[in-house]
Amino acid sequence: MIKIIDTPFNPVIELEAFTKANSDAGAITSFLGQVRGETGSVHELYLEQYPGVTKAGIQDAVTKANTRWTLTGVVVIHRTGAMGVGEPIVLVATAAIHRRDAFLSCDYLMDYLKTEAVFWKRQTGAHGTKWIEPRAEDYKDSDRWDTL
Amino acid sequence: MIKIIDTPFNPVIELEAFTKANSDAGAITSFLGQVRGETGSVHELYLEQYPGVTKAGIQDAVTKANTRWTLTGVVVIHRTGAMGVGEPIVLVATAAIHRRDAFLSCDYLMDYLKTEAVFWKRQTGAHGTKWIEPRAEDYKDSDRWDTL
Amino acid sequence: MIKILYFGRLHESAGRRAETMALPEGVTTISALKHWLNTAHELDGALDDPSVKTMINQALVHADIPLNGDEEIGFLPPVGGG
Amino acid sequence: MIKILYFGRLHESAGRRAETMALPEGVTTISALKHWLNTAHELDGALDDPSVKTMINQALVHADIPLNGDEEIGFLPPVGGG
Numbered sequence: 001m002i003k004i005i006d007t008p009f010n011p012v013i014e015l016e017a018f019t020k021a022n023s024d025a026g027a028i029t030s031f032l033g034q035v036r037g038e039t040g041s042v043h044e045l046y047l048e049q050y051p052g053v054t055k056a057g058i059q060d061a062v063t064k065a066n067t068r069w070t071l072t073g074v075v076v077i078h079r080t081g082a083m084g085v086g087e088p089i090v091l092v093a094t095a096a097i098h099r100r101d102a103f104l105s106c107d108y109l110m111d112y113l114k115t116e117a118v119f120w121k122r123q124t125g126a127h128g129t130k131w132i133e134p135r136a137e138d139y140k141d142s143d144r145w146d147t148l
Numbered sequence: 149m150i151k152i153i154d155t156p157f158n159p160v161i162e163l164e165a166f167t168k169a170n171s172d173a174g175a176i177t178s179f180l181g182q183v184r185g186e187t188g189s190v191h192e193l194y195l196e197q198y199p200g201v202t203k204a205g206i207q208d209a210v211t212k213a214n215t216r217w218t219l220t221g222v223v224v225i226h227r228t229g230a231m232g233v234g235e236p237i238v239l240v241a242t243a244a245i246h247r248r249d250a251f252l253s254c255d256y257l258m259d260y261l262k263t264e265a266v267f268w269k270r271q272t273g274a275h276g277t278k279w280i281e282p283r284a285e286d287y288k289d290s291d292r293w294d295t296l
Numbered sequence: 297m298i299k300i301l302y303f304g305r306l307h308e309s310a311g312r313r314a315e316t317m318a319l320p321e322g323v324t325t326i327s328a329l330k331h332w333l334n335t336a337h338e339l340d341g342a343l344d345d346p347s348v349k350t351m352i353n354q355a356l357v358h359a360d361i362p363l364n365g366d367e368e369i370g371f372l373p374p375v376g377g378g
Numbered sequence: 379m380i381k382i383l384y385f386g387r388l389h390e391s392a393g394r395r396a397e398t399m400a401l402p403e404g405v406t407t408i409s410a411l412k413h414w415l416n417t418a419h420e421l422d423g424a425l426d427d428p429s430v431k432t433m434i435n436q437a438l439v440h441a442d443i444p445l446n447g448d449e450e451i452g453f454l455p456p457v458g459g460g
Contacts, residue, residue: 012167016160019180023234026184029177029254032167033378036174036245047378050303050370053354078378086171090378097184099262103255106177110247114377120304121376131305132376181460195460198385198452201436226460238460262459268386269458279387280458 002058004049006081011091014077022073022095027102030093031110037085044124047080054118061112069101150206152197154229159239162225170221170243175250178241179258185233192272195228202266209260217249298365304373310337319365327360347374380447386455392419401447409442429456
């Protein structure tokens with residue numbers, strides 16, 4: 001299930017539903033990304049999507065993950081709009097029979113979401129407002145998967 | 149925080165507390181292990197610890213994780229005693245400023261818990277009761293960390 | 297009517313997130329439309345920047361495609377993930 | 379008194395998880411105790427199996443350590459994680 005929403009979500013409630021739906025999975029890995037304070041300098045993160053295109057890209061990454069690993073369930077929830085420090089941005093959870101499949105697929109999907117997903121990101125902080133470009137470090141993470 | 153308990157725990161409630169305590173972390177990775185049905189053949193999993201020794205070993209792994217990665221929080225909850233199919237066995241959650249630190253430390257701790265932790269495991273299923281030896285696959289996972 | 301969408305920093309440059317219009321007179325291809333919009337919105341050539349991708353009906357285009365006048369056209373600065 | 383703990387499959391072989399006893403007469407080291415227990419509980423040498431580790435006061439021992447008679451002694455089959 002893929003949800004892109006412009007209002008706050010509760011990651012714990014989402015994980016509870018996912019865990020219930022995958023109670024026979026054996027292994028569930030989740031990742032929660034929250035807005036970081038960056039030593040107090042960030043006040044707001046704003047994310048913009050291209051409705052349709054952004055979701056299709058995530059769906060494609062989920063399909064690739066399902067092809068590469070044996071999964072019993074995947075959930076991706078991604079916020080858009082304006083978020084304050086500490087607010088959830090993204091939740092990815094993967095369920096599998098085997099632990100490695102759950103870990104690797106969750107890691108893979110997060111790399112996609114943090115580097116290639118169709119989002120534009122604007123940060124407002126003590127030094128004003130700026131659009132954020134991808135970090136070289138994120139590209140390196142994503143490159144890891146080409147050699148698997 | 150490390151808890152070894154012989155009664156069922158609710159991973160969602162534990163994760164909620166952990167998430168609240170780490171709301172400025174940026175990245176939270178969690179892994180939940182549940183008793184697998186193995187196509188209906190397992191009825192019960194029984195885990196035995198050596199009180200004191202088992203926890204000291206986990207504490208040592210957590211200390212190593214804290215040395216290797218920059219973490220803002222770690223929680224390990226491990227069941228002992230008799231568990232039915234679908235019951236939570238283990239929950240590990242790690243919080244960090246950066247995504248890679250959260251993923252790698254959670255993966256590392258799970259490898260420790262699944263291969264080296266001081267537990268004895270007895271499985272009861274359609275074919276009777278047997279004590280489980282470590283799988284070669286698990287040792288391979290654990291070996292990965294020696295080369296990092 | 298064509299629908300034009302400006303994403304990320306482009307919506308600030310263009311002063312709008314979206315606009316709907318008939319194809320301007322004499323504009324029959326995507327490259328001609330980009331040229332027209334660069335001028336009309338004083339974008340200083342931003343739409344021609346090689347880092348800006350163009351989608352027609354939500355599919356990336358690289359060549360100079362003819363337009364019917366009923367397309368959804370998106371202009372995408374580099375995406376950086378969420 | 380010494381406290382002896384049998385873990386995993388050993389508690390089934392020994393028919394008990396734990397026992398408390400005075401050091402048997404003539405038994406002054408861990409290897410002598412293992413020999414005595416193997417016989418007393420008909421363990422068929424299970425405690426001497428190289429895969430079985432011995433802990434004295436929760437620390438692994440490899441050598442033949444003298445016993446005071448007040449230790450906690452654990453016999454641990456191979457651990458397999460949780």
